[in-house]
Every structure is written in structure tokens, then in C-alpha cells.
Amino acid sequence: MEVLETVKLATSAIKRNKTRxxxxxxxxxxxxxxxxxxxxxxxxxxNYITKQFESIGANVLYVMPGRMGGDGEGVSFGAPPNYxxxxxKNSYVDDIKSxxxxxxxxxxxxxxxxxAKYRNNQTRITVGGASPDITNFVSLTVKEGR
Numbered sequence: 001m002e003v004l005e006t007v008k009l010a011t012s013a014i015k016r017n018k019t020r021x022x023x024x025x026x027x028x029x030x031x032x033x034x035x036x037x038x039x040x041x042x043x044x045x046x047n048y049i050t051k052q053f054e055s056i057g058a059n060v061l062y063v064m065p066g067r068m069g070g071d072g073e074g075v076s077f078g079a080p081p082n083y084x085x086x087x088x089k090n091s092y093v094d095d096i097k098s099x100x101x102x103x104x105x106x107x108x109x110x111x112x113x114x115x116a117k118y119r120n121n122q123t124r125i126t127v128g129g130a131s132p133d134i135t136n137f138v139s140l141t142v143k144e145g146r
Contacts, residue, residue, distance in 0.1 A: 064088075
């Protein structure tokens, strides 16, 4: 009988206090809506930021041959680094790929600085070469050629 009496008491309280009951239900509805909205906005924003970082290659690890600088020197920015030591080989890329998770993919890439000259004009350039899989790492499209 306690359950039946409790239901009758609750029903009569709702009927007597219609405004209070309406405001309570309205508060619960608004609260649930606010929580769902905030969680959805937070998840969407997190996904957007993650995609932005991935598009600039923030989830990419660069492995370079040898060591930088000499004894006691730190990393400097601006001038191209002076790498010394052995060169990386294409077989190393296959070895890195075979390591599995968390490594999803690997490519070989090389950059060579140089000078471009045309008539009386010259400028410093950097020529880069990579396997076709580079498009898995950075957003590039080939304008002409192969």
C-alpha cells in the first residue's frame, strides 16, 4: 500500500502546485538540453581542432640522419642544420613501417638546398623529393607532371 499512497500523494501535490511543478519540469528539461548541447559542442570542437593539427602535420615524427651540431651545441633555428653522420636508406623506411602500432605509415623524404639562376636573376631554393605516399602526411596536390 505504501507505493499506491505515495503515488496518490505525489499526484495531489502536483495538482495543488501547478506552477511549481511546471517550473521544476522546465528546469529539468533546460538542464538536460544544456548538458547535451555542451557535450556536443565540446566533442565537435575537439574533432575540429584535431583535424586542424593533423592537416599541418602535428601528428608526424621526423627522423633525420646523424646528429646536429657539435659537442655541447643545442638546436638552432634559422639557418639550415648541419647534419653529420650516416644517411638514411629506403630500407629504413620499410623497417619503420614494419614496427606496427602506433606507427601508421612512413615515407622517405629528402631536401637539398641550391641556387636557381635565370638570366641575371638568381635565388636560393630548396628542392624536395618524396614518395607518392607523402599525400598521406600533408595536404598536397600535384599541379603538373607526375
